[in-house]
Amino acid sequence: MTRTGATRPHPAAPPGVSSLASIRPFRRLWIALSVSGLGHWLSVPALTAMAATLTRDDDAAARAQAVGGVLVALLVPAVLLAPFAGTLASRLDRRLTLLVADALRFVIVLSVPLLDALPWTFAAAFLVACVSVVWSAVAATAPAGLVPDELRPAARHSAARAMCWPAPVAAVVFAFVALIAKGTFGEGDRADLALYVTAGVFLVATAGVAALGEVPGTEPIGTPSPLRILFQGPRQQDVRGLGLAVAGVSLAAGAVVAVARVHTGHLGGGDAGYGAVLTGLTVGLGFGLFLGPRVLGPFSRRRLLGLAVIAAALALVVVSLVQNLVVVAFVTAFLGVAAGAAWSTAAVVLAGDEPSEDRPDAFPRSVALVTALVVVAAVPPLAGVIGSRHYDLGDGDYDFQGTGAALLIAALLALLAGLVAFRRLDDRHGVPLVADLRAALHGRVYTPPEQAVVEDRRVARRERGVFIAFEGGEGAGKTTQARLAAIWLRDHGYDVITTQEPGATKIGMRLRAMLLDRETTGLSSRAETLLYAADRADHVANVIRPAMERGAIVVSDRYVDSSLAYQGYGREQPVEEIARVNAWATGGLVPDLTVLLEVPPQTGLGRLSAPADRIESEPNEFHERVRAGFHALAEAEPERYLVLDASRPQGELSREIQYRIREILPDPIPAGTEDVTSTFPIITD
Ligand code: TMP
Numbered sequence: 001m002t003r004t005g006a007t008r009p010h011p012a013a014p015p016g017v018s019s020l021a022s023i024r025p026f027r028r029l030w031i032a033l034s035v036s037g038l039g040h041w042l043s044v045p046a047l048t049a050m051a052a053t054l055t056r057d058d059d060a061a062a063r064a065q066a067v068g069g070v071l072v073a074l075l076v077p078a079v080l081l082a083p084f085a086g087t088l089a090s091r092l093d094r095r096l097t098l099l100v101a102d103a104l105r106f107v108i109v110l111s112v113p114l115l116d117a118l119p120w121t122f123a124a125a126f127l128v129a130c131v132s133v134v135w136s137a138v139a140a141t142a143p144a145g146l147v148p149d150e151l152r153p154a155a156r157h158s159a160a161r162a163m164c165w166p167a168p169v170a171a172v173v174f175a176f177v178a179l180i181a182k183g184t185f186g187e188g189d190r191a192d193l194a195l196y197v198t199a200g201v202f203l204v205a206t207a208g209v210a211a212l213g214e215v216p217g218t219e220p221i222g223t224p225s226p227l228r229i230l231f232q233g234p235r236q237q238d239v240r241g242l243g244l245a246v247a248g249v250s251l252a253a254g255a256v257v258a259v260a261r262v263h264t265g266h267l268g269g270g271d272a273g274y275g276a277v278l279t280g281l282t283v284g285l286g287f288g289l290f291l292g293p294r295v296l297g298p299f300s301r302r303r304l305l306g307l308a309v310i311a312a313a314l315a316l317v318v319v320s321l322v323q324n325l326v327v328v329a330f331v332t333a334f335l336g337v338a339a340g341a342a343w344s345t346a347a348v349v350l351a352g353d354e355p356s357e358d359r360p361d362a363f364p365r366s367v368a369l370v371t372a373l374v375v376v377a378a379v380p381p382l383a384g385v386i387g388s389r390h391y392d393l394g395d396g397d398y399d400f401q402g403t404g405a406a407l408l409i410a411a412l413l414a415l416l417a418g419l420v421a422f423r424r425l426d427d428r429h430g431v432p433l434v435a436d437l438r439a440a441l442h443g444r445v446y447t448p449p450e451q452a453v454v455e456d457r458r459v460a461r462r463e464r465g466v467f468i469a470f471e472g473g474e475g476a477g478k479t480t481q482a483r484l485a486a487i488w489l490r491d492h493g494y495d496v497i498t499t500q501e502p503g504a505t506k507i508g509m510r511l512r513a514m515l516l517d518r519e520t521t522g523l524s525s526r527a528e529t530l531l532y533a534a535d536r537a538d539h540v541a542n543v544i545r546p547a548m549e550r551g552a553i554v555v556s557d558r559y560v561d562s563s564l565a566y567q568g569y570g571r572e573q574p575v576e577e578i579a580r581v582n583a584w585a586t587g588g589l590v591p592d593l594t595v596l597l598e599v600p601p602q603t604g605l606g607r608l609s610a611p612a613d614r615i616e617s618e619p620n621e622f623h624e625r626v627r628a629g630f631h632a633l634a635e636a637e638p639e640r641y642l643v644l645d646a647s648r649p650q651g652e653l654s655r656e657i658q659y660r661i662r663e664i665l666p667d668p669i670p671a672g673t674e675d676v677t678s679t680f681p682i683i684t685d
Pocket residue numbers: 474501502516532558559560562563564566567615616
């Protein structure tokens with residue numbers, strides 16, 4: 001009758017993303033930023049390919065180091081200059097900064113094929129990266145300045161997307177441009193085309209920004225130093241192993257990027273092969289980012305993070321040993337999926353109170369950036385030092401290049417990091433991994449047999465009752481409907497208890513006073529969530545479970561879904577995390593039926609007679625999010641919900657509720673009984 005709460009689906013983006021598109025200045029800025037983002041990502045393969053072309057007559061070691069040098073030049077500003085860039089950007093006009101950044105990058109990138117010299121390629125990479133750091137600081141915040149306050153978190157989220165989604169597109173464009181260049185240009189000029197295309201993209205972006213109206217500088221720009229964040233460690237203290245996990249995947253992905261240009265050359269692919277590998281990596285990353293929070297819902301996120309790092313490392317082992325470009329591109333895509341899933345899972349593990357205000361991913365970002373810098377600086381020279389080895393295997397030769405060997409070393413280090421991180425992150429010690437995974441694949445949480453026996457006995461003793469929850473926004477009429485349902489059930493001879501949240505127990509009443517009193521100010525969203533969960537834990541332990549153990553029907557006015565809707569969707573906190581806290585607080589007790597009464601917030605709030613409490617007096621947007629949240633929860637589990645339009649007549653609603661309750665009663669009430677009972681005065685009252 002009850003089941004262990006599994007991870008619930010949660011929205012990938014904060015509510016409001018869809019309404020942003022209707023704000024014209026926002027939409028135009030978003031498009032301009034996406035075009036700049038495309039140029040930003042294109043400049044990476046274009047500049048590295050140029051370095052490889054300029055060293056085409058040198059040995060592999062020199063080429064690898066030239067490419068590595070460009071990558072270092074591209075990364076150093078992000079690691080060392082971020083705070084200066086932030087300070088500078090916050091003093092300048094936002095639109096002008098974006099405009100100048102695009103124009104400067106256009107000129108610098110255009111100059112590279114014209115000057116055709118390695119030192120200038122390094123310098124250009126460094127300068128482009130310096131400009132990009134200032135550009136990203138502004139781009140991350142500027143869109144939020146164009147929208148109303150309540151849409152700002154969604155706007156920040158959307159800005160981050162505008163900067164990231166062009167990465168795989170850039171890789172595909174680069175691969176195509178390289179193919180065209182191969183058929184059209186001589187060997188020495190092939191890399192030029194990609195640079196001209198990149199410059200062209202920056203020129204279009206410059207024109208796009210020039211056409212924009214004013215971009216107000218209302219949003220603060222915060223670009224803390226990655227090195228400082230790295231040394232401070234994560235804000236959350238209980239995430240041992242998370243930094244190591246992020247370092248492990250960055251090592252694996254960074255190593256591929258560091259040597260891909262030269263390694264694909266050994267495998268018979270030129271710039272187009274390089275583009276194909278980068279496409280695999282970036283498309284895989286995007287897919288993995290999407291997949292991370294959605295895959296294996298009931299499986300521990302910490303275990304998943306460790307496993308994703310191990311998977312990325314194993315993929316790198318294959319990449320380092322296989323001598324076939326197509327296989328390498330596909331396995332790199334798998335590596336990307338694992339790395340993306342690791343990244344988004346790390347963000348879930350770390351998710352904080354206000355994800356959009358105070359970036360919870362600041363720590364993993366810093367770890368990733370610094371690791372990537374070390375990797376691109378160290379792996380190419382390592383490849384050069386190792387050099388190539390030729391093995392005669394009897395029926396065929398095997399050339400093991402320095403780049404392959406360096407990748408193998410990186411893979412083994414990443415694997416070690418993954419294994420240690422898995423051990424440290426593991427929050428299900430002693431639970432066999434394979435059984436845990438298998439159960440998760442079937443949508444269940446694995447319970448070890450010895451625990452299951454105890455559980456089963458408890459279940460047999462205890463779970464004879466029925467649990468019905470009523471949910472909805474303010475003024476939806478659930479209290480009335482819960483009462484009517486209880487009267488109807490009692491009338492049919494059932495032992496029924498009616499109860500409510502918050503405040504059904506002595507402790508709960510105190511908590512309720514704290515939670516709803518308008519005098520309570522400055523309560524953090526996290527504390528609020530925990531106070532509701534504490535009330536619920538006490539409620540379940542002292543009211544609901546005892547009643548169910550004696551076989552009663554429990555009718556509760558609000559339960560866990562209220563926290564998911566109000567604290568999760570309403571306060572824009574991670575819904576999945578709140579579901580976990582509540583699953584723990586309630587011992588996994590889930591209602592057999594949840595009746596959701598839907599009413600537009602304005603109508604519901606208008607029905608209230610008493611002065612608004614702390615939650616009721618939240619702005620309309622908050623209540624809209626709560627409503628959307630309830631809706632999403634009901635859609636995710638339709639078999640458990642009865643969703644009703646609360647504006648319908650009370651009698652009709654009661655009848656529909658009774659009809660549905662009848663289906664879940666242990667000893668169903670024969671149809672037709674209502675004809676007699678509904679004439680009882682207490683019901684018709
Ligand atoms: P009530 O007005 O239905 O008694 O509920 C009290 C208020 O508390 C209501 O505004 C909804 C809010 N609430 C939450 O925000 N989270 C919760 O988990 C619960 C149970 C209620």
